[in-house]
Structures are given as structure tokens and as C-alpha cells.
Amino acid sequence: MTRHELDRIDLKILEALQIDGRISNNDLAKIVALSPSACLARLRTLEASRVIVGYQARIALEQVRDVMEVYAEVTMGQHLSTAFRNFENVLLCIPEIVEVVRVSGPFDYLLKVVVSDMNEWKDISQGFLNTENGVVKLMTLVVMQPIKTAAPAPLRPHTSKARRALVRNK
Numbered sequence: 001m002t003r004h005e006l007d008r009i010d011l012k013i014l015e016a017l018q019i020d021g022r023i024s025n026n027d028l029a030k031i032v033a034l035s036p037s038a039c040l041a042r043l044r045t046l047e048a049s050r051v052i053v054g055y056q057a058r059i060a061l062e063q064v065r066d067v068m069e070v071y072a073e074v075t076m077g078q079h080l081s082t083a084f085r086n087f088e089n090v091l092l093c094i095p096e097i098v099e100v101v102r103v104s105g106p107f108d109y110l111l112k113v114v115v116s117d118m119n120e121w122k123d124i125s126q127g128f129l130n131t132e133n134g135v136v137k138l139m140t141l142v143v144m145q146p147i148k149t150a151a152p153a154p155l156r157p158h159t160s161k162a163r164r165a166l167v168r169n170k
Contacts, residue, residue, distance in 0.1 A: 004051055009034065011155050013042060014051070018152035021055045058150055066116040068142065072125065074109040075137035083134040084108075090128050096120070107139070118142075 012032045029039035046052045061067045099112035115121045
């Protein structure tokens with residue numbers, strides 16, 4: 001993946017969009033101190049170059065349905081690329097699994113799963129917890145209370161350092 005050289009205005013645009021993806025172009029232009037047409041041109045460039053890959057609504061899912069979030073630590077029996085690929089293909093077919101990352105450490109995958117209740121999670125997990133898929137261990141962590149979710153990612157390295165300094169000074 002090619003990294004794009006972004007100037008401070010591009011970064012300001014991205015930071016503003018992370019906070020409010022529906023901000024109007026006029027309001028965005030004011031924040032970044034550009035004319036609306038120049039701001040829109042930069043936005044289109046960021047979209048065309050795939051720095052911005054899409055826009056989504058954050059939904060209060062608990063207002064729509066019963067929700068139980070589960071994180072699952074999955075350990076594979078074999079560390080072969082074919083075993084990983086086969087298991088990943090299984091995970092991609094399960095819509096309740098909303099995030100999957102392969103990690104280093106004592107387990108191989110961390111899954112974020114959104115289900116209605118423990119019975120639904122049991123049904124889903126038993127579907128991929130078998131030797132055919134190569135899974136030898138599954139640890140389930142049920143979310144009791146979300147503390148920080150969908151926070152904007154720091155776009156500038158010094159931003160996170162500045163935040164750490166603020167925390168130390170409290």
C-alpha cells in the first residue's frame with residue numbers, strides 16, 4: 001500500500017471528517033481555512049486516492065435490537081498459510097463477526113462479534129470450532145460495558161505523544 005503525502009490541511013480535513021462525516025463542505029472549508037471549491041477539490045482527491053475509503057453512520061444498535069458484544073481469542077492448531085486462509089474464509093462468511101485481526105502473542109486471531117445473546121454466540125462459535133477449521137482453542141470475553149468506542153484514530157504521530165503528556169500532567 002502506498003502512503004500518500006498529506007499536508008496539514010489534508011490532515012485537518014481528515015480529522016474533521018473523523019469527528020463528523022456528514023459535515024457540510026462549507027463548514028469543512030471554514031475549519032480548514034479554504035474556499036469551499038478548494039476544500040471540495042481536496043476532498044475529492046482524498047477520495048480518489050483511497051485515503052478516504054467510505055462514510056458510515058454510527059448506529060446505537062441497542063436501540064434497534066438486543067445486543068451482546070463478544071471478543072473471541074482463537075488459537076489455531078497449525079500455523080500454515082493455507083490453514084489461516086481457510087479459517088479466514090470461514091470468518092468472512094459470518095456477518096455477526098464484525099472485526100477480525102490476526103495477532104502475535106498467545107493466540108492467533110481476535111474477533112469482535114455482535115450477537116443477541118449467549119445462545120446465538122454458542123451457535124456461531126460451534127460452527128467454526130472444529131478440527132476441520134483448525135481451531136484448537138477459543139477464549140470468549142463478553143463485553144460488560146463499553147468505555148471508549150469508535151474514537152477517531154490519531155492521524156499525526158505527535159498527537160498521541162501530546163495526549164500522553166496531558167495524561168501524565170493530570
